[in-house]
Amino acid sequence: MSWYTEQWSEDCKFSVGYEKHLHSEKSPFQQIDFYEGKEFGTFFTLDGLMMVNEKDEFIYHDMIVHPAFATNPDIKKVLVIGGGDGGTAREVLRYPGVEHVVLAEIDEQVFRLCQQYLPITAAGVEEDARMELAFGDGLAYVQNAPDASFDLILVDSTDPVSVGEGLFTTAFYKECYRVLNDKGILINQHESPYFSEYAENMKKARTKIKQIFPVARVYQYHMPTYPSGHWLFGFASKSLDPLKDADADVWNAIGLKTKYYNTDLHVGAFALPTYVQEALDSE
Ligand code: SAM
Numbered sequence: 001m002s003w004y005t006e007q008w009s010e011d012c013k014f015s016v017g018y019e020k021h022l023h024s025e026k027s028p029f030q031q032i033d034f035y036e037g038k039e040f041g042t043f044f045t046l047d048g049l050m051m052v053n054e055k056d057e058f059i060y061h062d063m064i065v066h067p068a069f070a071t072n073p074d075i076k077k078v079l080v081i082g083g084g085d086g087g088t089a090r091e092v093l094r095y096p097g098v099e100h101v102v103l104a105e106i107d108e109q110v111f112r113l114c115q116q117y118l119p120i121t122a123a124g125v126e127e128d129a130r131m132e133l134a135f136g137d138g139l140a141y142v143q144n145a146p147d148a149s150f151d152l153i154l155v156d157s158t159d160p161v162s163v164g165e166g167l168f169t170t171a172f173y174k175e176c177y178r179v180l181n182d183k184g185i186l187i188n189q190h191e192s193p194y195f196s197e198y199a200e201n202m203k204k205a206r207t208k209i210k211q212i213f214p215v216a217r218v219y220q221y222h223m224p225t226y227p228s229g230h231w232l233f234g235f236a237s238k239s240l241d242p243l244k245d246a247d248a249d250v251w252n253a254i255g256l257k258t259k260y261y262n263t264d265l266h267v268g269a270f271a272l273p274t275y276v277q278e279a280l281d282s283e
Contacts, residue, residue, distance in 0.1 A: 004035055006048055008227040009195040016040055016050075016225070022117055027109040029163050034117045040225060042117055044085070046110070046158055050225045052085045054120050061121070062261035063221040063269070064233060065091035068152050068185045070251040070266055071235075071242045075151040076100070079179070081138030081167060082189075083156035084110030087121035092154070093128050094256055102132045104141040106163050111135070139166040142175040149179050155188035160201050168201065170208045177212050177238070186236040190218055193276040194228035202232060207283040209236050217242055218280055219269040221260075232276075243270055 005015040018037035025032055034044045041054030052060075065088060069075055076099045080088050084105035092101050103125075105111055111133070114122040125131060134141055138155070153176050160168035167188075176186045190205055192198040202218075210216040213236035223231045235242045248263035272280070 004037075004043075004045070006045070006050060009197070012195070014050075014225075014227070016043070023113060025109070027107050029107040030158075032107075032110060032113060034113060043225075044114070044118065047162065049159070051158075052087060052114075052118065052121060053225055054118070056224050057085075057087050057121055059221055059223055059260045061087040061091045062258050063219075064088050064154055064156055064187055064189075066251075066256075066258060066261040067219065067233075067235060067242055067246070067266055067269070068154070068187050069095060070246045070248070070263060071237075071240050072151065072183055072185060072245070073097070073247075073250050073254065074183075075185075077150045077152070078102070079104060079141070079145070079150045079153045081141065081153065081155045081157060082106070082164070083154065084108075085114040085118055085121040086111070086123075086125040088154055088156045089125045089131065090121060093125070093130065095254070099130060100132065101128075101130055102134050102141075104134045104136060104138045106135070106137050108135040137163075137166065139169075139172050139175070142172065142179055145175075145179040147178055148181040148184075151181060151184060153180060153184070153186045155186070157189050159191065159198075160204075168205055168208075170212070173209055173212050173236075180238060182238055183240055184238050185240060186213065186234070188234045188236070190232040190234040192226065192228055192231045193273075193279060194230050198227060199279060203279060203283045205234060206280050209234055213237060215239065215241055217270055218272065218276075220272060220276070221269065235270075243267065
């Protein structure tokens, strides 16, 4: 067995054993690696950071998608930015009411390699007639999209460095506000409160989003393979509140089986630990 290791902070590392290094290449955008191990199954990394693995991907993909649909079950038009592994689109496509999903992923090679090595997230996504693949920069995509053209934007991005940087800017959030309709919801990868570098990113994202959206909340989930295991999504909307407007009975009546998300957890996820709430409020 060999070890994949990534740096979580200056003096903290995380390692996962693997049996096979399935693939390694440098795309025009980032270093892409796929591994196969026992504990987490097949997993892939971008620039030396864990992105998706077979064992805990359900946590991330449940939590990026379902809270928005529980708040507005009438979502029809969805923009996924990043998300090249297909897992976010997979969950969105489970809703029969969804009519059109655009995947704006900058790196087509991530999408193609996930089709080959990670069918758990990628299988069937491209074949769904409601899908539109728009490979390119997510910021450029929203800049060119018409006003009020989406019900939901899901930002399934890497961290705010390199290609992901533009997806954490005020200019990007303003464009998201413009392309969302009156009930529009923006869910974004909101980093982590624990290690200082990630916590700084969390605070910066919060400051920018709450200047633009009248509803700007943060919710948490537990992700074993991301730094510290404690991660956040941002929930921003022009008008809908994720607690007041979510109707548990309506969502449960849709009948989706989920392994992590449920409507009790939906309420609890918005209750943040004191140190996290204080850090967010300090901005
Ligand atoms: N779940 C992961 C996480 O939070 O670590 C992220 C999944 S990974 C598939 C994120 C994707 O965002 C990558 O495939 C990357 O290529 C894409 N991405 C990064 N910056 C982007 C940009 N500016 N526009 C579109 N996609 C971008």
